[in-house]
Amino acid sequence: MTDQTMTPEERAASLEGMGCRRKRVEDVRFTQGKGNYVDDVKLPGMLFGAFVRSPYAHARVKSIDAEAAKALPGVVAVLTAADLAPLGLHWMPTLAGDKQMVLADGKVLFQGQEVAFVVAEDRYLAADAVELVEVEYEELPVVTDPFKALEPDAPVLREDIKDQKEGAHGPRRHHNHIFTWEQGDRDATEKVLAEADVTVEEMIHYHRTHPCPLETCGCVASMDKATGKLTVWGTFQAPHAIRTVVSLISGIAEHNIRIISPDIGGGFGNKVGAYPGYVCSVVASIVTGRPVKWIENRMENLMSTAFARDYWMKGRIAATKDGRITGLWCHVTADHGGFDACADPTKFPAGFFNICTGSYDIPTAYLCVDGVYTNKAPGGVAYRCSFRVTEAAYFIERMVELLAIELNMDAAELRRINFIRKEQFPYASALGWEYDSGDYHTAWDKALKAVDYEGLRREQARRIEDFKAGRTRKLLGIGLSHFTEIVGAGPVKNCDILGLGMFDSCEIRIHPTGSAIARLGTISQGQGHATTFAQILASELGIPASDITVEEGDTDTAPYGLGTYGSRSTPVAGAATAMAARKIRAKAQMIAAWLLEVHDDDLEWDVDRFVVKGAPERFKTMKEIAFAAYNQAIPGLEPGLEAVSYYDPPNMTYPFGAYVCVMEIDVDTGEWKVRQFYALDDCGTRINPMIIEGQVHGGLTEALAIAMGQEIAYDEMGNVKTGTLMDFFIPTAWETPNYVTDHTVTPSPHHPIGAKGVGESPNVGGVPAFSNAVHDAFRAFGLRQAHMPHDHWRIWRIAENLGLHG
Amino acid sequence: MSKMHVKLKVNGRQVEGLAEPRMLLVHFLREELGITGPHIGCETSHCGACTVDMDGRSVKSCTVFVAQANGAEIVTVEGLTNPDGSLGVIQEKFREHHGLQCGFCTPGMITRAHRLLQENPNPTEEEVRFGIAGNLCRCTGYQNIVKAIMAAAAELNAAKEAAQ
Structure with missing residues (x-):
């Protein structure tokens, strides 16, 4: 069959464009072990760096003796803060407007903090040398509780700024206080709460955890002294931003820095920030004149690079007696660790936590977040969610469940009567967002019907009877969650990181033979960009996806962009891709008009070609047009067929979804089993359903981990209790359930292709679904709130505290 | 540290080299032989990213010394x-x-x-x-x-x- 005889539908299908379950182009390499991750980078003369780290959570560093280490054959250098100070690199700026020690400058503030950097001929020698560095510490009192950190006589953690009354986000009221961030109307909310029929108050804790991608963080820095050019390969979710940051803090001109993100073994937010390992590797390469590799081990990863969550959320919710929510109040005590290294847009010190009114039409709300220093690792990254959105979704989805208990209402029905209605979009929330589109009732009804919600409730009621009658020791929990995400940061007018506007970009070159290369400012970490962005282009340009190369991650070739996190690739770079393609199509139309000797307006686009209106036999395909762009002298047109788009989104996108988790819980052992999980996601236009489903499976499994056991826990001395994968829960195939995925499609009205982003939705919506299932199982026995993670012991404690063990 | 002579079969090919007795199999594969399919995710045997086949059994090559693999037959993902x-x-x-x-x-x-x-x-x-x-x-x-x-x-x- 030639393209002359194919129908437009057949031609469109042959492109493998949007909506196609296209197999991933990445996988031919990955399945053979031919990926190229940072630890696979091997350069001639390459040295290995390793850190001496603090065993103490809070201590003064009295002295560092590196002589024995330096004397070890094969050790090339040992760097301490004293070595970095003359370069001004012993501290570095954080993304949150704070600063962070690169190497311990007089004291340490968390266990695992970087104290010295050893550089040696191989990784074994580097490890030997780390053991030989003698550090003398004087222990200081440790604070790991953010509430105690704010007591008047709490130890001073940050001596460098103890007298500083003004922080990056306004006044500081205590030596361990970082910022206060307020949104909404405090007085009006207090009034609503005072006058409400019903109010509920509860403390909701979202514990500290860690993104823990399977590949840890690392880099290879190579300073070429002959050219003056610095090249850094690394696990960077935002390579361009890293280039600018390296330039600003090192003084190396930006054009002399090349950042390359090779294949990345998962990111989930862990690889957004800049870490001391990067700075030390760069300095070590400059000092030694040789490439330096630094790869953190798993314990270092869990102890030092970018935790997530750790929010204590005090909530109050008000409603009428028939269940109409009238107001929401929230105060968050946010534990940021020893340095404020949150990865949030500059103007949002608590990220987009003010999405915490969720999917509900809540007329009045007030939010206040206090950031606090403690003796824990810095970070506060968005672990598979947009900035602090999973905390917000967990908060509101627990508050709604608590309200349902108070009102003695069904939690599904309570949600339904409070959802923002379809006709209310675009919807202005009480805490300042404009939701772009949604159809929550349709999604909710579809979800409840799919799981036979009424049937489940009847089964649960029978189970409770059986339990009370001693016929079973297992309870049934039905966990509901309806979440609204806010992703795709974001409009440059209010979103920037270190002053860099959060636009993104795509540059397309159509080759003479009609194939193409597209380069983007984002970087895949497993999302399959090389596959999906080619699909967008295939639909927009009429070029088969298999003829399009997508390239990311090399700052020397890719256009500037802010990178991949916060589900921003599709909403922002995906939009840039469509817009750049449309520029190409506009030029292609002029070329086709010249070739066909008609006016531009006499042509119409038909899948992969421009056709003369009313004369379907007269057309030029994109392939023909591409060749003409390079071999014809067309009056008034430059040769070539290329375009670039820098897309500044007019708004965020607001994906949403409805999840139901059915969980069996053994009251006597605390063991749980997910019997059924139904996930309906609405991410607007769907580019590749296969990849979407895969993302949902993965995000739900990360949510399962967080809700059911995963935690970065500290003892009162500030020791990390969960520093290995033995203690830090990652579900295996054995405890992970099968998920049923479903969808509705409510396109984003402001996005060129209507897509909203999906990668993080399952984590945002999944955590409340799992946690609510645990709570729901015990609702009939009086449980209100039990803090995550719901590991077996903690679930056993719930049953014990409720007197269910007899 | 003195090195020992190791000889093993990897993906059907006879290979040999010098390695410190403490060198892990995964580092020998990745850094000496350039077989970078096996990855390092935890170095404590938990994650399995370094799994290879050794004499017909799955092993985590991050916790096997190359010395233990001396004379063994190894299959990595590249060999599949x-x-x-x-x-x-x-x-x-x-x-x-x-x-x-x-x-x-x-x-x-x-x-x-x-x-x-x-x-x-x-x-x-x-x-x-x-x-x-x-x-x-x-x-x-x-x-x-x-x-x-x-x-x-x-x-x-x-x-x-x-x-x-």
């Missing part, structure tokens, strides 16, 4: 590709069923699946889930990995039957 360069059955099924995302766990996962299907050519879903529980994946939620392994089992069995 067909001689003509096309994807082997398990590799192809992982691609077909979207059994991978970032690709970091994939070499270990496929190498483990290869051994699992030698041990149990006709596993139930439960047996597959139990059989790969030593290999962690952070991206996929395992659902499509399990599907891929079941599909590979079916295809390998069909091919075996056809050959008989």
Whole structure:
């Protein structure tokens, strides 16, 4: 069959464009072990760096003796803060407007903090040398509780700024206080709460955890002294931003820095920030004149690079007696660790936590977040969610469940009567967002019907009877969650990181033979960009996806962009891709008009070609047009067929979804089993359903981990209790359930292709679904709130505290 | 530290080299031989990204000294590709069923699946889930990995039957 005889539908299908379950182009390499991750980078003369780290959570560093280490054959250098100070690199700026020690400058503030950097001929020698560095510490009192950190006589953690009354986000009221961030109307909310029929108050804790991608963080820095050019390969979710940051803090001109993100073994937010390992590797390469590799081990990863969550959320919710929510109040005590290294847009010190009114039409709300220093690792990254959105979704989805208990209402029905209605979009929330589109009732009804919600409730009621009658020791929990995400940061007018506007970009070159290369400012970490962005282009340009190369991650070739996190690739770079393609199509139309000797307006686009209106036999395909762009002298047109788009989104996108988790819980052992999980996601236009489903499976499994056991826990001395994968829960195939995925499609009205982003939705919506299932199982026995993670012991404690063990 | 002479067979090829007695098998494979399929995710045997086949058993090469592998026959994910360069059955099924995302766990996962299907050519879903529980994946939620392994089992069995 030639393209002359194919129908437009057949031609469109042959492109493998949007909506196609296209197999991933990445996988031919990955399945053979031919990926190229940072630890696979091997350069001639390459040295290995390793850190001496603090065993103490809070201590003064009295002295560092590196002589024995330096004397070890094969050790090339040992760097301490004293070595970095003359370069001004012993501290570095954080993304949150704070600063962070690169190497311990007089004291340490968390266990695992970087104290010295050893550089040696191989990784074994580097490890030997780390053991030989003698550090003398004087222990200081440790604070790991953010509430105690704010007591008047709490130890001073940050001596460098103890007298500083003004922080990056306004006044500081205590030596361990970082910022206060307020949104909404405090007085009006207090009034609503005072006058409400019903109010509920509860403390909701979202514990500290860690993104823990399977590949840890690392880099290879190579300073070429002959050219003056610095090249850094690394696990960077935002390579361009890293280039600018390296330039600003090192003084190396930006054009002399090349950042390359090779294949990345998962990111989930862990690889957004800049870490001391990067700075030390760069300095070590400059000092030694040789490439330096630094790869953190798993314990270092869990102890030092970018935790997530750790929010204590005090909530109050008000409603009428028939269940109409009238107001929401929230105060968050946010534990940021020893340095404020949150990865949030500059103007949002608590990220987009003010999405915490969720999917509900809540007329009045007030939010206040206090950031606090403690003796824990810095970070506060968005672990598979947009900035602090999973905390917000967990908060509101627990508050709604608590309200349902108070009102003695069904939690599904309570949600339904409070959802923002379809006709209310675009919807202005009480805490300042404009939701772009949604159809929550349709999604909710579809979800409840799919799981036979009424049937489940009847089964649960029978189970409770059986339990009370001693016929079973297992309870049934039905966990509901309806979440609204806010992703795709974001409009440059209010979103920037270190002053860099959060636009993104795509540059397309159509080759003479009609194939193409597209380069983007984002970087895949497993999302399959090389596959999906080619699909967008295939639909927009009429070029088969298999003829399009997508390239990311090399700052020397890719256009500037802010990178991949916060589900921003599709909403922002995906939009840039469509817009750049449309520029190409506009030029292609002029070329086709010249070739066909008609006016531009006499042509119409038909899948992969421009056709003369009313004369379907007269057309030029994109392939023909591409060749003409390079071999014809067309009056008034430059040769070539290329375009670039820098897309500044007019708004965020607001994906949403409805999840139901059915969980069996053994009251006597605390063991749980997910019997059924139904996930309906609405991410607007769907580019590749296969990849979407895969993302949902993965995000739900990360949510399962967080809700059911995963935690970065500290003892009162500030020791990390969960520093290995033995203690830090990652579900295996054995405890992970099968998920049923479903969808509705409510396109984003402001996005060129209507897509909203999906990668993080399952984590945002999944955590409340799992946690609510645990709570729901015990609702009939009086449980209100039990803090995550719901590991077996903690679930056993719930049953014990409720007197269910007899 | 003095080095020892090691000789082993990797993906059908006889290799030898000098290594410190403390050198881990995964580092020997990756850094001495340039076989970078096996990845390092934890160095404590938990994650399985470094899984290779050693004398017909799955081992975590991050906790095996190369000295222990002296004289052994090793198969890594690179050795599971067909001689003509096309994807082997398990590799192809992982691609077909979207059994991978970032690709970091994939070499270990496929190498483990290869051994699992030698041990149990006709596993139930439960047996597959139990059989790969030593290999962690952070991206996929395992659902499509399990599907891929079941599909590979079916295809390998069909091919075996056809050959008989």
